[in-house]
Amino acid sequence: MAEQWIKPYGDTQDDGRVQLSFTLPVPLDEVSKEGARRLALAMGLDEPAVVHAEDMGQGFSFYVLYGQSKHRIDLSTIQVAKPEFEVLDKDGVNALIAEKMGRKMVVVGACIETDAHTVGIDAIMNMKGYNGHKGLESYHEVRAINMGAQVDSEELVARAIEEQADVILVSQVVTQKNIHLDNLTRLSDILEAEGMRERIILVVGGPRISHELAKELGYDAGFGPKSYAEDVASFAINEWIKRKAA
Amino acid sequence: MAHLQLDQARIDRARDSARRIAGRVFDDMDRSTTTTVERATLRLMGVDGVDENQVPLPNRVVDHLLERGLLNRGAALAVAAAMNEQGWTAQQVAEAVAAGRLVLDGGDDTAARNTADALAAQSCEHIATQRAQRAALIGNSGEAPQPWLYLIVATGNIYEDIKQARAAAEQGADIVAVIRSTGQSLLDYVPYGATTEGFGGTYATQENFRLMRAALDEVGAKVGRYIRLTNYCSGLCMPEIAAMGAIERLDMMLNDSMYGIIFRDINMQRTFIDQFFSRMINGYAGIIINTGEDNYLTTADAVDAAHTVLASQMINEQFAYLSGLVPEQMGLGHAFEINPELENGFLWELAHAQLVRQVFPEASLKYMPPTKHMTGNIFKGHVQDALFNMVSTVTKQNIHLLGMMTEAIHTPFIQDRFLAIQNARYVFGTMRDLHSEIEFKSGGLIEQRAQAVLAETESMLAEIKRTATGGKGLDGVIAKAPGYYNPFPKRMLQGGARHG
Numbered sequence: 001m002a003e004q005w006i007k008p009y010g011d012t013q014d015d016g017r018v019q020l021s022f023t024l025p026v027p028l029d030e031v032s033k034e035g036a037r038r039l040a041l042a043m044g045l046d047e048p049a050v051v052h053a054e055d056m057g058q059g060f061s062f063y064v065l066y067g068q069s070k071h072r073i074d075l076s077t078i079q080v081a082k083p084e085f086e087v088l089d090k091d092g093v094n095a096l097i098a099e100k101m102g103r104k105m106v107v108v109g110a111c112i113e114t115d116a117h118t119v120g121i122d123a124i125m126n127m128k129g130y131n132g133h134k135g136l137e138s139y140h141e142v143r144a145i146n147m148g149a150q151v152d153s154e155e156l157v158a159r160a161i162e163e164q165a166d167v168i169l170v171s172q173v174v175t176q177k178n179i180h181l182d183n184l185t186r187l188s189d190i191l192e193a194e195g196m197r198e199r200i201i202l203v204v205g206g207p208r209i210s211h212e213l214a215k216e217l218g219y220d221a222g223f224g225p226k227s228y229a230e231d232v233a234s235f236a237i238n239e240w241i242k243r244k245a246a
Numbered sequence: 247m248a249h250l251q252l253d254q255a256r257i258d259r260a261r262d263s264a265r266r267i268a269g270r271v272f273d274d275m276d277r278s279t280t281t282t283v284e285r286a287t288l289r290l291m292g293v294d295g296v297d298e299n300q301v302p303l304p305n306r307v308v309d310h311l312l313e314r315g316l317l318n319r320g321a322a323l324a325v326a327a328a329m330n331e332q333g334w335t336a337q338q339v340a341e342a343v344a345a346g347r348l349v350l351d352g353g354d355d356t357a358a359r360n361t362a363d364a365l366a367a368q369s370c371e372h373i374a375t376q377r378a379q380r381a382a383l384i385g386n387s388g389e390a391p392q393p394w395l396y397l398i399v400a401t402g403n404i405y406e407d408i409k410q411a412r413a414a415a416e417q418g419a420d421i422v423a424v425i426r427s428t429g430q431s432l433l434d435y436v437p438y439g440a441t442t443e444g445f446g447g448t449y450a451t452q453e454n455f456r457l458m459r460a461a462l463d464e465v466g467a468k469v470g471r472y473i474r475l476t477n478y479c480s481g482l483c484m485p486e487i488a489a490m491g492a493i494e495r496l497d498m499m500l501n502d503s504m505y506g507i508i509f510r511d512i513n514m515q516r517t518f519i520d521q522f523f524s525r526m527i528n529g530y531a532g533i534i535i536n537t538g539e540d541n542y543l544t545t546a547d548a549v550d551a552a553h554t555v556l557a558s559q560m561i562n563e564q565f566a567y568l569s570g571l572v573p574e575q576m577g578l579g580h581a582f583e584i585n586p587e588l589e590n591g592f593l594w595e596l597a598h599a600q601l602v603r604q605v606f607p608e609a610s611l612k613y614m615p616p617t618k619h620m621t622g623n624i625f626k627g628h629v630q631d632a633l634f635n636m637v638s639t640v641t642k643q644n645i646h647l648l649g650m651m652t653e654a655i656h657t658p659f660i661q662d663r664f665l666a667i668q669n670a671r672y673v674f675g676t677m678r679d680l681h682s683e684i685e686f687k688s689g690g691l692i693e694q695r696a697q698a699v700l701a702e703t704e705s706m707l708a709e710i711k712r713t714a715t716g717g718k719g720l721d722g723v724i725a726k727a728p729g730y731y732n733p734f735p736k737r738m739l740q741g742g743a744r745h746g
Contacts, residue, residue, distance in 0.1 A: 023661045054664075057416030058409065062661050119618065122545055131585075148511065150429055179445055207622070207654055225621065225654075 007072040016069035018045065021062070028053055028061035036063040044070045081212045083221045085238035090139060093233040097141035100241050104143045107136055107236070108160045109169035110151035113183040117173035118149045120205055124169065124229050133228035142233065153187040157194055165200065167236045172206040180206065181217065188218040201239050203232060247682045248640060250600055250696045256704050257605055260560055263707035268564035275518045279730065281434070281722035283523045284308045284321040286485035287732055290493075290527075291322065291365045293340040294452070296438045303337075304486070305435045306344040316352050318727035326361035327353020336365060352729070359731060366733035370530065376495040377532040383463065384472045390420040393613070393638050393646035394474070395670055400425035400657045402444035404454045408461040410660060415465045415473045418667045421498065421645065423476035424458060425657075426450050431481025431506070432718065436490065446657065450477050450487055455494040474498055476536070479524050480505055482512065482719050488524035492531035498577065498645075499528050502538035503565040504558065513717035525569030530738035535571065536645070537562040540581035540614035548583035548618075549591075552598050553702035555580050559602065560707060563609070570739045573608035577645050581614035582634040586626075590691065592633060597695035599641040600686070605700075613638050615649025627651035628669060635673035640681050646670065 010017025020040060026032045033053050040048030045067025052064040088096065097105050109125045111118055123130035125146040127137040136144035145163060147156060160168050170187060172180035184204055191197045197218075204214050205223040214222025221235050285304035295303050307325065311317040316324055328339045328350055342348035397419040399407040404424075411422040427444030430437075440457060441449040448454060455477065462473040474497035479487045484501070491499055503521045506512035528535050539555040539562075546554065559578040566576050580602050584591040602611060616630045631649030638646050648666040650658045658666075686692050 021661065023659065023664075056413060056660065056664050058413035060413055060660055062664055119544055128546075150432060 001076040004075040005072050006075060007069050014072075016046070016072075017066060018069055019064065019066055020045070021064045023056065023060055023062050025060055027059055028055035032061055033063070036065065040065050040067050046070050081215055083211055083235050085235050087231055087234045089230055090134060090233075093230060093237060094139055094141040096237050096241075097139075100237065100244070101141075104141055105167065105233075105236065105240070106143045106145070106163050106165045107167040107169055108145045108147065108156065108163055108165040109136075109171070110147035110156045111149045111171045111173065112151055112153055112156060112187055113179075118171070120173050120207070121146060121148075121169070121171035124171075124205060124223075124227075124232055129229055131228070133230060135229045136233060139229070139233060153183075153190050156187065157190050157196065160200065161194075161196070166240060167201040167203060169203050169205070169232065172204065172209065180208065184217050184219070192218075201236050201243075203236065205232070248600060248684050248686060250597075250604060250686050250693050251688060252601070252604055252697065252700060256700055260557075260700070260704040260707050261564075263704070263710070264557070264560035264564045267707070267710055268561055268568060271518050272522065272565070272568050275515060275522060278515065278519055278723050278725050279318070279320065279732070280485075280516055280519050280719075280724065281308050281312065281317070282483050282520055283485050283732075284311070284317060285483075286489040286523065286527070287320070287322050287734060288325065288336065288340065289486055289489040290369045290734060291325065291336045291362070292369070293325070293336050295337070295341075297344045300438065301344075302435050302438060303340040303344055307340050307350075310343050311350060312724075314350065316350065318724050319352055319729045320726075320731045322362040322366075322733055323358045323729075323731050324350040324353055326365070327351070327355065327358040330357050330361055359733075362731065362733040366737055370734075370737045373492045373527075373531050376492070380472070380495060380497065380532060383466065387466050387470050387472050389472045392642070392644045393674065394420035394644065395667060396421040396423060396476070396612070396645050396647045397663055397667070398423045398425050398647075398658070400447040402427065402446075402448050403442040404440055404448050404457055405442065407448050408458060410663075411458065411473075412461055412465045413660060414663055414667070415462065415469055415471075417664055418671055419473070419648075419663075420471065421474040421476055422458070422462060423498075423500075424448050424450070424454070426478045431478070431512075434482045434719070434722065436483050436486050450490075452490040452494060455490055455496060459494050459496070474534075476500070479528065479535070480538075482506075482516075482520075482722070484517075484520040485524040485527065488527035488531075488533075491533060492527050495531075496533060498534045498536055499524075500538065501525060501528060501535035502579075503562050505538040505541060507717065508541075511717045513720040513723065515723050516717075516719040519723065521565065522569055525566060525571060526735060526738045529566075529570040529572075529575060532575070534575050534577045534610050534645075535566065536577035536612045537579045539579040540583070540612075541579075543581045543583040544618050548581070548585070548598075549588070549594055552594075552699045553706055555598070556602065556605065556699060556703040557706045557710075559606065560703070563606065573606070574610055576606070576609040577612040578602065578606055578609050579612045579614060582616050582637060582649075583614075583618050586616075586619050586630060592637075593692050594695055595633075595637050596641065597692045598699065599637050599643065600692070601696040601699055603641045603643070610644040612645040612647065613643040614647045615653070617653050620649075620651075620653035622654055624651040624655070627653060628665070631666065632669055632673055635670045636677060639674050639677050640684070642681055 007016040008018045048067035054062045109121050125144050126135045129135035136142045202219045203221050204219050209222045211222045285308050288304040397414045399410045425447035427449045428446040437449045440453045466473040476498040479499035479501040506517040507514050539558045615634045620627050628651040650662045652662045
């Protein structure tokens with residue numbers, strides 16, 4: 001493939017202009033300001049300029065900088081993992097499930113472990129859905145069980161066994177010091193230990209989830225912001241068909 | 247001056263319905279106590295600390311009484327009787343019970359009552375002193391004009407929280423809320439001591455309260471503004487957290503009457519009994535409660551569900567009256583959560599906020615920033631927050647939770663708070679007297695919207711009928727036996743804030 005080198009665009013091709021802001025844990029003075037500039041240099045920015053610096057009290061200071069990225073990237077060398085499936089609408093998903101499965105698809109969902117924020121799982125699962133996209137509960141070929149917030153991984157897996165789930169859908173919204181990664185790994189470990197991993201279509205969603213990250217964590221798919229019930233359902237039925245054929 | 251024409255008779259009818267609903271629930275709940283109400287009673291009587299397995303002594307004593315079938319008469323009498331018998335303090339009794347050296351029996355005699363009463367009087371005096379101390383500190387260092395800027399810290403480590411809270415106060419925050427570790431609401435005990443590890447927040451413990459209080463008093467004196475401290479009086483240990491907060495002079499508590507039922511699947515009876523007792527303590531301690539109506543809008547649509555917010559505020563108001571709170575202590579919650587893509591959405595936000603202001607003219611309204619429609623586009627997010635700030639100042643809200651442009655990304659960085667405070671101060675300053683300069687067009691879109699929400703609220707409240715079991719914590723609800731005694735209600739319900 002032809003090379004395609006790019007760098008950030010400010011107002012002229014290849015000027016590399018980027019903005020940056022951060023806090024330093026020292027009061028503001030000429031030294032800390034120069035420190036901020038040198039930090040930007042060390043980050044790979046040419047001609048960095050501190051355009052704003054302000055003392056924040058309690059020994060902290062805030063900086064806004066502009067600079068020119070030294071680096072460039074060849075887009076032609078990049079491959080990004082994307083779930084390969086056709087996104088159908090609600091009727092399309094229902095029809096495909098009816099045709100291929102001949103029964104309802106069972107989806108068990110939850111916010112796991114410490115996460116108490118159900119916005120994401122509710123948007124995908126609840127009848128009402130989100131932003132005009134109806135949730136899985138409204139799909140007559142899907143049996144959607146939303147276990148809500150702060151569900152232990154064990155409890156989720158037990159429910160999945162009890163309900164003979166085809167799909168487990170987990171949401172991780174709140175994240176501090178990357179706790180969501182530990183939570184997600186724990187769930188996939190438990191499924192593995194229960195010998196269920198092969199049978200279950202395991203999906204994760206959340207504002208900081210990408211498909212690539214999900215794959216790394218041992219999930220079948222990951223859905224980030226702007227994903228709706230039909231995206232998740234389309235993936236699930238496609239995956240089910242693919243596994244059946246294999 | 248910004249004012250909407252509203253049908254006062256409609257407001258009165260809605261309020262009457264809410265009063266009936268709250269009164270009915272209260273009569274039912276007054277017949278029972280809960281494990282955490284009894285533990286809170288013990289805490290107020292001076293029982294603290296943990297056993298060798300880190301189980302709090304109030305839990306040990308209450309479990310002991312529960313096993314012996316004595317909790318239905320209240321923990322206070324049993325402990326007071328043992329105090330009389332042994333010549334010990336309440337703490338010594340609790341330690342002996344935990345060590346298996348002492349078995350409690352009922353002890354319903356006049357002497358036990360007298361001892362319990364004396365301890366309650368002492369405890370109430372300590373809380374009254376804290377209340378007076380608050381007034382004195384406000385008298386000395388002054389306080390900020392409203393809306394008060396309310397800011398959250400949530401590092402998980404109390405010492406890191408203190409650092410950030412002090413910085414926030416210096417930058418202009420008037421209220422610091424320490425977010426609790428995720429999941430604490432479902433713990434049936436209160437952790438002990440200073441804590442340095444939590445998830446999405448810091449454990450609410452009495453020692454953490456004390457440490458943060460001391461830090462805020464110190465920085466408050468420095469910046470010349472009393473800095474209010476907030477925590478979460480919710481979940482399975484609601485009354486105990488109220489007791490700890492009253493003892494350590496917190497100023498505000500998240501304390502919704504229904505949040506646990508709706509969002510944490512906590513049993514309805516348990517929630518109502520616990521909220522009554524915890525609000526009674528908050529009321530006496532001069533603490534402003536914050537209700538959680540903003541949460542309705544994170545799961546439902548802010549336009550469709552606007553009337554559920556007002557209906558819930560009216561019920562929360564009536565429950566608060568039953569617990570002895572005065573209107574100024576009612577931080578009724580609502581939020582700026584309308585989809586930014588909706589045409590005229592800003593008008594509807596103004597209508598909702600002004601409606602709430604006029605229905606509760608004396609309440610300390612708590613206004614929450616956009617969260618649901620915040621995205622990774624922090625630049626747009628900063629504008630959304632600016633619009634929110636504008637509605638807040640124009641409609642004269644009291645407690646203003648600062649919006650963070652990184653809301654959808656992470657728990658705030660120190661500069662996120664810094665920029666949020668700058669944003670709010672800019673808008674509040676530049677629009678300081680705008681509210682008294684503008685009028686809403688009579689019969690205009692904003693007024694019509696407010697009237698419609700009010701009408702929907704009235705009919706919703708008129709239709710509410712509900713009872714239930716189910717949910718977590720029902721096993722902690724205990725029917726009171728004929729000899730049940732608790733020395734606190736008769737003292738605390740006389741009111742704290744009401745009598746200075």
